[in-house]
Amino acid sequence: MNDLLHVSSSPHVRSEVRTDTIMFLVLIALVPSSVMGIYLFGVPALKIIILSVGTCVLTEFLYERLMHKPNTIGDGSAMVTGLLLALNLSAAVPWWIPVIGGVFAILIVKQVFGGLGQNFMNPALAARCFLLLSFPAKMTDFSVSERAEGKIVDMISSVTQSVDAVSSATPLAAIRSGGSYDLLSMFLGNTRGTIGETSVLLLLFGGIFLVAARVIDLRIPLTYLGTFALFYLVLGRFDLPLVAAELCGGGLMLGAWFMATDYVTRPITIKGQYVFGILLGILTGIFRKFGASAEGVSFAIILSNVCVPVIERLTLPSGFGVQKRKGGKVV
Secondary structure, three states: OHHHHOOOOOOOOOOOOOHHHHHHHHHHHHHHHHHHHHHHHOHHHHHHHHHHHHHHHHHHHHHHHHOOOOOOHHHOHHHHHHHHHHHOOOOOOOOHHHHHHHHHHHHHHHHOOOOOOOOOOOHHHHHHHHHHHHOHHHHOOOHHHHHOOOHHHHHHOOOOOOOOOOOOOOHHHHHHOOOOOOHHHHHHOOOOOOOOOOOHHHHHHHHHHHHHOOOOOOHHHHHHHHHHHHHHHHHOOOOHHHHHHHHHOOOHHHHHHHHOOOOOOOOOOHHHHHHHHHHHHHHHHHHHHHOOOOOOHHHHHHHHHHHHHHHHHHOOOOOOOOOEOOOOOEO
């Protein structure tokens, strides 16, 4: 009888899925893109990944040790943050860029606000935006990608492309300036860009794996990508190749499948997730079309993260037996 009267605090819905299991599955989903980045950009990409992941894990360990808090590096969240940060960086950045970014992501964005589950924006993207604002020249240097030109084409055919990588721009920059673009190369990954954003094909494989493993669902990614595509269809006068290139370019796929779906910084309500995806698509379209940079995914996601509490409040379902009047007053 005593057991029946014992009621714990909410939430009462329990799941046997552990945080470390979820993080391990996310890491697996990111492996193809990481391997492709290392293949394309070589040792510099591997160095950035190791430095970023190592810095994030070490920062979390040292902070919790100094603050006498339980050690949480075993849940894998710091590793995921470090890997996502690395995949959002160019392989040409100096070694201290991922170190500063890793410390900022874990210490400032995550731990200062209480650790995993308390951060109000995605730590990896917050760190990337911080680095972009602080070191714009270093963060937009893609010179190391000259090693990648033609590699994917060589894998799928015997034809070698000769490309002047030093003078070429990223696909999004080329599109913005009215230049030409190769949609197949953008889909496969034979382009300049950050370590993990180039191959749309492998990012889709990772996203589908997470959906199949029930780590994420399709609500936010499809709403995000669909809204963005519709935005560009209208503003681009229904130029389908241009819309496809915009979908394949930059960090849109990486952001839509791996960062916009972050459990902590996305809305928990179903309606809210659709609103969140629509907001992401509109903001990304505005930033890319009218902003100073050809990209815009990172800023769109962290700004939408800030709006999540409002989105959740507006989309909170009514309790059983509670009705709402037209004026919004609950009765």
